[in-house]
Amino acid sequence: MSFSRGLAGSVTRMMKAIRVSKFGGPEVLTVASDIPIPKPGESQVLINTKAAGVNPVDTYIRAGTYASAPQLPYTPGGDAAGVVEDVGDKVTKVKKGDRVFTVRTVSGSYAAYTVANQHATFPLHDSLSYGQGAAVGIPYFTAYRALILRGNAKAPETVLIHGASGAVGLAGCQIARARNLHVIGTAGTTEGMELVKQNGTHEVFNHKEKGYVEKIMAATNGEGVDIVLEMLANINLQSDLTLMKKHGRIMVIGGKGSTRFTPGMTMGHEVSIMGIAVLRSEPAELEEMGAAITAGMEAGWVKPVINKEYSLEEAPLAHRDIISNTGAKGKLIIKTQ
Secondary structure, eight states, X not given: OEEEEOTTSOEEEEXXXXXXXXXXXXXXXXXXXXXXXXXXXXXXXXXXXXXXXXOHHHHHHHHTOSSSOOOSSBOOOSOEEEEEEEEOTTOOSOOTTOEEEXXXXXXXXXXXXXXXXXXXXXXXXXXXXHHHHHTTHHHHHHHHIIIIIITOOOTTOEEEEETTXXXXXXXXXXHHHXXXXXXXXXXXXXXXXXXXXXXXXXXXXXXXXXXXXXXXXXXXXXXXXXXXXXXXXXXXXXXXXXXXXEEEEEEEOOOSSOOOOOGGGGTTTTOXXXXXXXXXXXXXXXXXXXXXXXXXXXXXOOOOOEEEEEEGGGHHHHHHHHHHOSSOOBEEXXXXX
């Protein structure tokens, strides 16, 4: 942190942060050391950020391909964990000195300090590190929204987590197991499959092996699954439809392009296909999801897995890795200080 003296002698505290001045590739992520520390509004929290989470959506926003684009220049990131530095007059959930995590920030999380609304800020349990706290937001809230809020999953239903070794997939495994669902996961590497097993699945399959869909159907005694959490719909949607039970739900969490599928396959079993966008969550939904996930921390089943940590200066590498990684195994974290 540095200081800058204004014309009237006032001192402005400065911080280091990633700034994006134009949309483009990872190279547009640049480190600046002269960014004023933001001030919280009346219902906002200023957080001394210790770690920030990297999510695929961060790369889409940076590239200018996301549905809504921020005003340039901006600081990327929504997931963060750290210590409350200051609060607005109407903040009642947290206080200065509290350990917290966020699922959405106002000023961006790739920075030494960030501002978040209090409805998107939650207590971080002492059992979790700041890195793990930064791995909670988008992954766990996305998985919970898909599985519980939108998917309406109930025991003893069967869920298939297609691409379970990534951050959202592993969160889905933990949530589904805590909800007493029967959990089937897939991964593309031996290491990924082992990680998925360790995080609550009853069965795991290699989605790169020929015939794995038939193996999943056999594992369910030919009945199929009730819910699919789908991380790559452009590749898997058609095969997902072959696995669905009556009134099954396919929750589309990710997809890197267009796809073709047979609409008639949704009709026989009245299968629903739903898109998931956690950034569209209303404040009341964030509060509901946050309450469930913080309870999971207290119960001990929320156990974020960190794949790799980066410095602020390595943010471009983190963006390259999260898109090019073909063997996902947990969350990518930027250490902001």
